[in-house]
Amino acid sequence: HSVGIIGAPFSKGQPKDGVECAPNKLRAAGLLERLQQQGCAVKDYGNLTFENVALDEPVKGSKSVRTVGSANQRLSEAVKAVKRDGHTAVMLGGDHSLAIGSIHGHTAAVGPVSVVWVDAHADIHTPLSSNTGNIHGQPMSYLLYELQSKVPPLPNFSWMKPCLSSRDLVYIGLRDVDPEEHYIMKLLTVKAFSMTQVDQLGVARVMEETCDYLSKKPIHLSYDIDAIDPSVTPATGTPAVGGLTYREGIYITEYLCQTGLLSAVDMVEVNPLRGRTEDDVHSTVSTAVDLLLGCFGRRREG
Ligand SMILES: N[C@](CCCC[B-](O)(O)O)(CCN1CCCCC1)C(=O)O
Ligand SMILES: [Mn+2]
Numbered sequence: 001h002s003v004g005i006i007g008a009p010f011s012k013g014q015p016k017d018g019v020e021c022a023p024n025k026l027r028a029a030g031l032l033e034r035l036q037q038q039g040c041a042v043k044d045y046g047n048l049t050f051e052n053v054a055l056d057e058p059v060k061g062s063k064s065v066r067t068v069g070s071a072n073q074r075l076s077e078a079v080k081a082v083k084r085d086g087h088t089a090v091m092l093g094g095d096h097s098l099a100i101g102s103i104h105g106h107t108a109a110v111g112p113v114s115v116v117w118v119d120a121h122a123d124i125h126t127p128l129s130s131n132t133g134n135i136h137g138q139p140m141s142y143l144l145y146e147l148q149s150k151v152p153p154l155p156n157f158s159w160m161k162p163c164l165s166s167r168d169l170v171y172i173g174l175r176d177v178d179p180e181e182h183y184i185m186k187l188l189t190v191k192a193f194s195m196t197q198v199d200q201l202g203v204a205r206v207m208e209e210t211c212d213y214l215s216k217k218p219i220h221l222s223y224d225i226d227a228i229d230p231s232v233t234p235a236t237g238t239p240a241v242g243g244l245t246y247r248e249g250i251y252i253t254e255y256l257c258q259t260g261l262l263s264a265v266d267m268v269e270v271n272p273l274r275g276r277t278e279d280d281v282h283s284t285v286s287t288a289v290d291l292l293l294g295c296f297g298r299r300r301e302g
């Protein structure tokens with residue numbers, strides 16, 4: 001595996017400080033060395049710097065729109081460059097609003113992709129349906145062709161166009177979905193394996209059905225650490241009980257790795273400041289590292 005790492009220390013898709021510290025925390029935990037030890041070629045593209053747009057007043061309820069738009073434009077260019085260099089792109093967030101730039105840039109480089117979105121949340125609010133105005137709860141609406149009419153033109157977002165079909169999206173791990181999001185998902189018949197299906201089918205069957213459902217396009221895995229149960233990964237901004245076990249989380253990455261289709265990975269919403277103890281932070285960061293190692297060939301058997 002050839003891996004290109006992009007640090008995206010960005011927090012303005014949500015209100016809690018700390019998530020911008022995660023890229024350096026993940027590196028300090030030995031992510032790159034561990035990838036190299038398991039045989040990956042690793043290129044670190046460093047951390048992006050983002051423009052802090054002054055007086056970034058809410059637009060149609062969405063907060064920090066200009067700052068989020070500018071950040072994602074830069075991220076899109078960076079991911080496109082990493083893909084053009086021939087690597088699997090790894091984007092270390094930062095909050096989940098960064099998926100806008102990550103998936104946009106991936107598509108710009110390789111054409112249409114499949115998205116596997118592992119998350120407690122659907123992140124599919126439109127700017128007008130969101131109750132919080134936090135754009136980390138909205139990235140999917142900016143990306144989907146089918147929701148284009150529901151997203152008004154926003155400042156610093158004119159650089160992008162929708163680039164994903166709802167038919168090429170699968171959710172895994174959902175358990176905290178707002179009514180407006182559920183309505184949109186039903187309307188678009190989005191394929192979703194909530195925690196109920198994980199319980200009913202088991203994670204192995206969920207992964208078989210996910211890959212049977214998706215075409216053979218390059219896969220973009222967008223992994224929100226809050227998909228994992230907060231008992232394992234508490235240092236995150238919007239924890240929700242009843243999540244994936246460590247083993248289920250790892251199995252998802254091992255399964256996608258062996259498809260040979262994995263083309264880009266996001267690891268987002270790790271927030272070291274949201275851990276109550278050092279152990280909380282360590283457990284969250286080391287789980288995120290292990291999930292990424294699973295994406296790139298680490299096998300628990302040795
Ligand atoms: N859906 C929420 C949470 C978004 C989480 C973003 B992610 O997945 O990147 O972490 C709001 C959640 N909901 C609001 C009403 C009270 C219960 C929580 C939102 O803010 O839109
Ligand atoms: Mn998310």
Ligand SMILES: [Mn+2]
Pocket residue numbers: 119120121224226227238269
């Ligand atoms: Mn989430």
